[in-house]
Amino acid sequence: MRVPADTRGILNPEQGASHFTLTRHAPAPEVAKRIERHWIVSWDLRGRSPFTQHVLPHPCVNLVFEQGDGRVYGLVRDRFSRRLEGTGSAIGTKFRPGAFAAFVDVPMTRLVGRSLALGEAFGPDAQPQERDARNAADAAEHVAAVERFIAERDPGPDPGFELVSEVIADMLAAPPGMKVDEFAARHGLSARTLQRLFRRYVGLGPKWVLQRYRLHEAAERMAAGEADDLTRLALDLGYFDLAHFTGHFRRAVGRTPAAFLRACAAA
Numbered sequence: 556m557r558v559p560a561d562t563r564g565i566l567n568p569e570q571g572a573s574h575f576t577l578t579r580h581a582p583a584p585e586v587a588k589r590i591e592r593h594w595i596v597s598w599d600l601r602g603r604s605p606f607t608q609h610v611l612p613h614p615c616v617n618l619v620f621e622q623g624d625g626r627v628y629g630l631v632r633d634r635f636s637r638r639l640e641g642t643g644s645a646i647g648t649k650f651r652p653g654a655f656a657a658f659v660d661v662p663m664t665r666l667v668g669r670s671l672a673l674g675e676a677f678g679p680d681a682q683p684q685e686r687d688a689r690n691a692a693d694a695a696e697h698v699a700a701v702e703r704f705i706a707e708r709d710p711g712p713d714p715g716f717e718l719v720s721e722v723i724a725d726m727l728a729a730p731p732g733m734k735v736d737e738f739a740a741r742h743g744l745s746a747r748t749l750q751r752l753f754r755r756y757v758g759l760g761p762k763w764v765l766q767r768y769r770l771h772e773a774a775e776r777m778a779a780g781e782a783d784d785l786t787r788l789a790l791d792l793g794y795f796d797l798a799h800f801t802g803h804f805r806r807a808v809g810r811t812p813a814a815f816l817r818a819c820a821a822a
Contacts, residue, residue, distance in 0.1 A: 563771040566609040566634070566808065566815070567778055570822035574598060574606040575639060580694075582648075586702050589654040589709060591615070593698050597644035605640035611774060611807060614723075614757055614764045616655035616666065618673075618701065619647040623689030625673035625681075627655075629666025630758045633807050646694060648701050652764070653719035653756035657710045663758035677708075718742065719756045722749065726765050732793030735761045769793065770807055773800070777812065778819045785812050 561579075562568035571577075575598040582590040600606060612631040619626055621643070656663050659676050673681040684704040691697035722742055729738070738761065739749040753761045769792045776782040789800035804812045 562778070563775050564611050564613050566611055566774055567819050567822050569778065569819070571606075571608050574600065574603075575608065580698060583702050586705050586709070589650060589657075589705060590702070591649045591651045593646065593648050593701070595644065595646045595694055598639045599642045600640055601642055605638055607636050607638045609809070610635045610637070611767070611770060613649070613652070613771075614759065614767050615652045616650045616663075617647045618650070619645055620688050620697070621645040623685070625685050625688060626670045627659075627666070627673065627676040628670045629663070629668065632668060632759070632763075634809050646697055648698075648705075651720065652723050653716050653753075656756045657713055657716065658705070658708050663756060664754055667758045715752060716756055719752060722753075722761065723764070726761075726768060731769070731791060733765075735765065738765075766803060767807075770804060773804060773812065774808065774815065777816045780820070782816070785816070788812075 565571055565577075575596055578595045580593045580595075581587070582592060598606075611633075612635050614630055616630070617628045619628060661671070661676060673685050677684075681704075684700060687700040687704075688697050691700060722738055725738055725741065726733075735749065736746040739746045742749070744752070750760050753759065753764065757764060773782070773788060773792055776788060782788040785800070786797045789797045792800065794800040794803070801811055804815070808815060810818070
């Protein structure tokens with residue numbers, strides 16, 4: 556089943572849509588607790604100039620196959636850029652925040668800013684899965700192979716992951732301006748305990764995750780033409796002032812909010 560379009564994290568999605576196609580598919584019920592969705596990106600730029608798409612990734616792990624080779628991508632602190640040229644495709648599985656930690660012995664903190672070959676992450680028993688993905692007749696067969704691989708390794712109930720999931724859902728629904736210690740208190744934890752929990756399961760702390768979701772909201776609203784007043788946008792998202800927002804946005808995205816807004820308008 557296809558998942559409705561959601562461009563959060565794709566910087567300047569209008570421009571990207573003219574260079575590649577993106578489809579998303581819901582996971583099977585038996586793996587939906589761990590997997591948020593599968594996604595497929597394909598492009599055909601033959602006769603056209605190469606295109607670089609910038610992304611502000613979500614706070615989660617992705618398992619990505621391109622040309623039959625699988626890699627596990629950990630959290631990315633700042634902007635991720637991918638140059639597209641010629642023709643090609645990639646198919647990925649997006650895990651829910653904190654969900655991947657149970658499948659490997661690698662600490663999530665060590666995956667931040669890194670990617671691992673499938674065999675490095677899962678060991679030798681990943682070889683049949685990589686072969687099945689390489690030989691899949693179509694995307695549906697590929698997704699089924701990935702889901703079998705994950706279902707076979709699902710360790711079952713995990714209170715730590717379930718608590719992280721609850722806090723993440725709270726972060727996405729809460730009004731702007733809430734602080735990490737407030738989220739911790741709402742879930743019966745100290746801020747230090749919540750920090751340790753996120754580092755174990757997600758790889759980075761709750762403050763970083765909360766800021767990433769704020770920046771997704773900011774970029775989405777600017778790309779949609781809904782944020783001409785950047786000072787108002789900053790305050791709406793819980794920042795102290797425009798300077799505070801500008802500093803966070805520039806470090807993560809690589810340009811100021813004003814420059815990003817101009818680029819979106821030009822696209």
